[in-house]
Amino acid sequence: MSARKEDPRAIRSKRLLKEAVISLLIESQNLQELTVQKITAKAELNRATFYLHYVDMQDLLKHVVYDIFDDLSKKLSPLLQPEHVDLDEHRLTFLDYFYQHRKYLSVLFEEKAFQKKLHNFIVEFVQARRDLNKIVTEDAVSKDIIASSILGILMWWIRDGKHYSSEYIAHQMSVWMTRRY
Numbered sequence: 001m002s003a004r005k006e007d008p009r010a011i012r013s014k015r016l017l018k019e020a021v022i023s024l025l026i027e028s029q030n031l032q033e034l035t036v037q038k039i040t041a042k043a044e045l046n047r048a049t050f051y052l053h054y055v056d057m058q059d060l061l062k063h064v065v066y067d068i069f070d071d072l073s074k075k076l077s078p079l080l081q082p083e084h085v086d087l088d089e090h091r092l093t094f095l096d097y098f099y100q101h102r103k104y105l106s107v108l109f110e111e112k113a114f115q116k117k118l119h120n121f122i123v124e125f126v127q128a129r130r131d132l133n134k135i136v137t138e139d140a141v142s143k144d145i146i147a148s149s150i151l152g153i154l155m156w157w158i159r160d161g162k163h164y165s166s167e168y169i170a171h172q173m174s175v176w177m178t179r180r181y
Contacts, residue, residue, distance in 0.1 A: 010052075010053065013043075013045055013049050013052075013053060014053050014063075016043040016044070016045060017039060017040075017043050017045065017049075017050060017053065017054070017060060018060070018063065018064050018067065019043070020038075020039045020040075020042035020043035021034065021039055021060060021061065021064050022064070022104050023042055024038055024039065024042055025103070025104035025107045025108075026103040026104050029103075029106070029107055030107065031061075031107055031108070031110070031111065034057060034061075035057070036050050036051075036056075036057060039057075039060070065108070065114065065117065068101075068105075068108075069117070069121060071097065072094070072097060072121065075090075075093050075094055075097050076090065076094060076125055078090055079125075079129065080125075080128050080129065080132055082132065088170065088174055091170045091173060091174065092166055092167060092170040095166040095169050095170050095173075096166045098154055098157070098158060098166075099165070099166045102158045102162060105158055106158045106159055109154075109155050109158060109159065115151065115155070118151055118154075119144075119147050119148065119151050120147075122146070122147035122150050122151060123143045123144060123146075123147045126143045126146050126147060127143060130143075150173075153169070153173065157169055
């Protein structure tokens with residue numbers, strides 16, 4: 001049994017609605033100002049099209065967030081391969097993603113649910129790296145400390161330190177991670 005292909009019009013409509021959300025977040029910098037009416041107007045679609053694809057605003061926002069984490073997973077997947085990888089290069093790729101999308105990610109960072117999801121994403125990534133490198137530790141707290149540290153750096157950088165480049169932040173993180181105190 002073959003999987004049914006999604007109608008290209010549906011794909012296009014969903015893409016336009018998601019792009020409209022991101023555009024409106026960049027413009028207003030406020031998640032609470034988003035409405036179905038504003039999104040459909042920006043996407044040049046009608047409300048019926050919106051409700052054909054999404055139950056409500058939260059459903060659409062959930063899909064936007066899923067897309068963000070899918071993108072992050074793709075950016076980080078080379079770090080989960082057994083062959084030698086350049087950690088500094090991939091750290092920079094990871095940070096570049098946040099810098100390129102900082103205008104709307106800064107709005108999402110205000111949401112506790114997004115922060116928690118990103119924290120859990122980082123914890124899972126740290127564990128996957130440990131598994132890959134066969135690092136066995138019973139100290140689960142250390143993963144939370146690492147994830148909280150990275151999340152804290154990202155949140156500060158995106159909110160207050162936007163004038164620093166991805167390269168600068170990557171270098172600072174590299175120095176911080178290799179120092180022995």
